[in-house]
Amino acid sequence: MPLLNPILAHPITTPxxxxxxxxxxxxNVIDHPRIEVGDYSYASDFTCPDDWAATLAPYLFDFSQEKLVIGRFVQIAHGVRFITSSANHPMDGFTTYPFRVFDLAETGGYADLPFKDTVIGHDVWLGHGALVMPGVTIGPGAIVAAGAVVTRDVEPYTIVGGNPAAPVRKRFGDDVISALLEIAWWDWDAARIERNIAALERADLAALRAA
Structure with missing residues (x-):
């Protein structure tokens, strides 16, 4: 029985x-015009939300200008939240009070606020309770520690933690990271990935190159 089945809503079944x-x-559970998700990216939440889009990105509306883009094989733990650009208040005046939200016909006046997509790369692990702020890009293979508040872009295969999140270390050397980005195993078909799970788990770069 294959391990990867992209059409499932709930991919884990006990024995x-x-x-x-x-x-x-x-x-398979999000239908939102401003959210894009790649195959095999999963989220876990102990509350079993009815609306996963609203749970993960509570400020991203159908009429929002920005998008939340999540790559393939992303792992999202309980309590992770994406605070997207639609949560912003105007900050150039003497007050940040959003007067115009109380007359929705006037909210178009906030179109000049900075709206930037939030992008989560492939094979990123977002730990318990991590908070990703508006317009952040997290590179492939990165790890965001539990409780981290990510306020700026994260380089590929970098571990970040803290508030604001700062680099802890790179997971591999620059030459290995470059090779992994070139190999881009997450773009392989499911059968090829499953044939090479051992190489992925053992960090066997030679085997991946030969796959």
């Missing part, structure tokens, strides 16, 4: 056949 409802492949 006795019980479907784990609090873990979902996001692509």
């Amino acid at each position: 006795d056949g019980t479907v784990i409802r609090n873990t979902v492949y996001l692509r």
Whole structure:
């Protein structure tokens, strides 16, 4: 039986056949015009939300100008939230009070606020309770520590933690990172990935290059 099945909503089943409802492949449970999700990216939440889009990105509306883009094989733990650009208040005046939100016909006046997409690269792990702020790009293979508040871009294969999140270390040397970005295993078909799980888990670069 294959490990990867992109059409499932709930990809984890216990040996006795019980479907784990609090873990979902996001692509199959989110229907939101401003959210894009790649195959096999999952989220887990102990509350089993009815609306995963509103839970993960509570300020991203159908009429928002920005997007939330999540790559393939992203792992999102309980409590992760994406604070997108629509949460911003005007900051150039003497007050940040958003007067015009109380007359929705006037909210178009905020179109000049900076709206920037939030982009999560492939194979990123977002730890418990991490908060990703508006317009951040997190590179492939990065790890965001539990409780981190990500306020700026994260380089590929970099571990960040803290508030504001700062680099802890790179996961691999620059030459290995460059090779992994070139190999881009996350773009392979499911069968090829499954044939090379051992190489991925053992960090066997030679085997991946030969795959």
